[in-house]
Amino acid sequence: MQAxxxxxxxxxxxxxxxxxxxxxxxxxxxxxxxxxxxxPKEMVIEQGIDFYKLFRRMSLAENPYEEAKTFSWKYxxxxxxxxxxxxxxxxxxxxxxxxxxxxxxxxxxxxxxxxIQQAVESLNRTILMFDYVSYQVTDxxxxxTVVNVGKKLHAVEALMLKGCIGGEKNIFKxxxxxxxxxxxxxxxxxxxxxxxxxxxxxxxxxxPIVLASICCGRKGIFVAxxxxxxxxxxxxxxxxxxxxxxxxxxxxxxxxxxxxxxWLMEDVRKVKELFDNF
Amino acid sequence: MAVALYAxxxxxTMMKAFAAKLVDLTQKNAEAIARQWAKxxxxxxxxxxxxxxxxxxxxxxxxxxxxxxxxxxxxESPYEQAKEIFEKYAExxxxxxxxLHETLYALIxxxxxxxxxxxxxxxxxxxxxHRQAVESLSRTILMFDYIMYVVTxxxxxxxxLEGLAKRNTQ
Numbered sequence: 366m367q368a369x370x371x372x373x374x375x376x377x378x379x380x381x382x383x384x385x386x387x388x389x390x391x392x393x394x395x396x397x398x399x400x401x402x403x404x405p406k407e408m409v410i411e412q413g414i415d416f417y418k419l420f421r422r423m424s425l426a427e428n429p430y431e432e433a434k435t436f437s438w439k440y441x442x443x444x445x446x447x448x449x450x451x452x453x454x455x456x457x458x459x460x461x462x463x464x465x466x467x468x469x470x471x472x473x474x475x476x477x478x479x480x481i482q483q484a485v486e487s488l489n490r491t492i493l494m495f496d497y498v499s500y501q502v503t504d505x506x507x508x509x510t511v512v513n514v515g516k517k518l519h520a521v522e523a524l525m526l527k528g529c530i531g532g533e534k535n536i537f538k539x540x541x542x543x544x545x546x547x548x549x550x551x552x553x554x555x556x557x558x559x560x561x562x563x564x565x566x567x568x569x570x571x572x573p574i575v576l577a578s579i580c581c582g583r584k585g586i587f588v589a590x591x592x593x594x595x596x597x598x599x600x601x602x603x604x605x606x607x608x609x610x611x612x613x614x615x616x617x618x619x620x621x622x623x624x625x626x627x628w629l630m631e632d633v634r635k636v637k638e639l640f641d642n643f
Numbered sequence: 644m645a646v647a648l649y650a651x652x653x654x655x656t657m658m659k660a661f662a663a664k665l666v667d668l669t670q671k672n673a674e675a676i677a678r679q680w681a682k683x684x685x686x687x688x689x690x691x692x693x694x695x696x697x698x699x700x701x702x703x704x705x706x707x708x709x710x711x712x713x714x715x716x717x718x719e720s721p722y723e724q725a726k727e728i729f730e731k732y733a734e735x736x737x738x739x740x741x742x743l744h745e746t747l748y749a750l751i752x753x754x755x756x757x758x759x760x761x762x763x764x765x766x767x768x769x770x771x772x773h774r775q776a777v778e779s780l781s782r783t784i785l786m787f788d789y790i791m792y793v794v795t796x797x798x799x800x801x802x803x804l805e806g807l808a809k810r811n812t813q
Contacts (some may be wrong), residue, residue, distance in 0.1 A: 397792065450806040451743070459788045466781075486782050489758075496751045499791070500689060503744035 373487040374424055374467055377417045383411025388464040397456045400449045412440065416461050416498075423494055430497050437501035444508045453500055454506070462495045517593060538580050542588060545573035549592055557603035567596065567615050574619055580627035589623025592616075662792055663778035666716045669709050669757045677705035680756040689748045692741040708732070708753060725789040733797035743798045747791055754787050 377384065389409040392401045401409060419436040426432035444454045466488070549570055556566045570592050578585030593616030600612045669676060681702045684693045693701060711728045718724040736746045758780070 450799060452792055452799065455795050456792050489779060492784060500744055500748050503747055505745055507742060
């Protein structure tokens with residue numbers, strides 16, 4: 366341990382709880398750290414004690430930068446989980462450092478000429494420690510944000526059928542839609558012309574309608590319009606004498622469902638684009 | 644000494660004179676300090692985004708920074724001044740695509756190079772000057788605390804604004 370900083374280190378270690386309490390009282394009322402105002406006081410004090418204990422560990426460590434990570438990463442993870450904005454987390458660290466110095470000043474730790482020289486060295490030491498911690502906390506926040514966004518993006522992509530909307534797989538998309546619409550055509554012909562009924566089979570049309578809206582967004586409504594029109598035309602050809610009412614309602618529902626899903630999926634696409642910024 | 648952790652009080656001219664020594668030296672030698680900083684930031688592993696940046700461009704940025712820093716240092720409301728100047732600085736860095744932790748570390752290096760230059764010039768060598776050194780250092784740290792807070796807050800604001808702008812253009 367370097368002799369010049371020993372005095373400050375001893376003070377910090379023996380009085381870490383007192384300094385932490387003063388810091389907690391400040392950070393929990395400070396206008397630049399509003400998110401701290403509602404955190405449990407004991408938890409905040411604990412954070413302060415952890416920070417002040419780090420000072421000796423860093424002084425003893427062969428690699429102080431690596432040692433700082435033991436505090437910084439935990440600090441960043443805890444605050445990120447509690448949704449504390451980064452600027453407040455950084456400002457809270459600044460207040461920790463400031464309270465350390467205020468306490469040392471209050472105790473008259475550095476008074477004589479030699480002590481003032483020690484003060485300069487100690488001040489440099491605390492600044493270096495803070496520099497490491499603030500860099501590591503910011504870096505960790507960035508990493509946590511990327512991981513978090515990655516998870517959300519994955520969920521959004523799953524909802525969009527792995528990039529179906531605006532994706533590159535146009536051939537797959539068109540092929541699948543063509544196949545499903547062709548099946549719908551055959552089914553309509555079979556049920557209307559051979560079985561002479563229009564009841565149950567139309568529910569199956571919601572599969573291509575919903576898929577088209579997921580894959581093509583608002584443009585997917587054209588599939589719903591096409592299938593609705595097909596039902597009505599087929600009805601006119603094969604079900605003469607049967608009232609149109611039910612098929613008109615069915616066709617209208619196709620368009621409504623296709624439109625709503627397409628509209629919602631456009632919003633999902635916007636969310637994905639926001640996440641893509643990271 | 645802790646007084647310098649907070650703002651200068653009106654009429655506290657003695658302390659102002661003490662702390663001014665470091666800033667005056669920085670201002671007079673802004674070019675030399677900026678060049679040393681640029682050399683550091685272009686090779687430091689924590690400021691990767693600066694490695695490919697044109698040297699003259701980042702030197703100019705650092706010189707502007709030191710000039711603005713002097714203005715802020717002597718301002719009676721340094722925090723307000725920091726907001727005015729460094730929100731714009733944060734926006735520029737954000738638009739250049741520099742990650743926040745690298746921008747902050749580059750600022751830390753700016754402060755370190757100010758201090759290294761002063762040490763190299765033996766600015767605070769005799770006994771009385773050590774007290775001045777503490778005052779200068781405390782005031783400088785306070786200014787940098789404000790700058791780092793403003794820059795961090797502006798980065799997050801920019802991120803949100805970009806998101807909103809994208810939504811509105813859809």
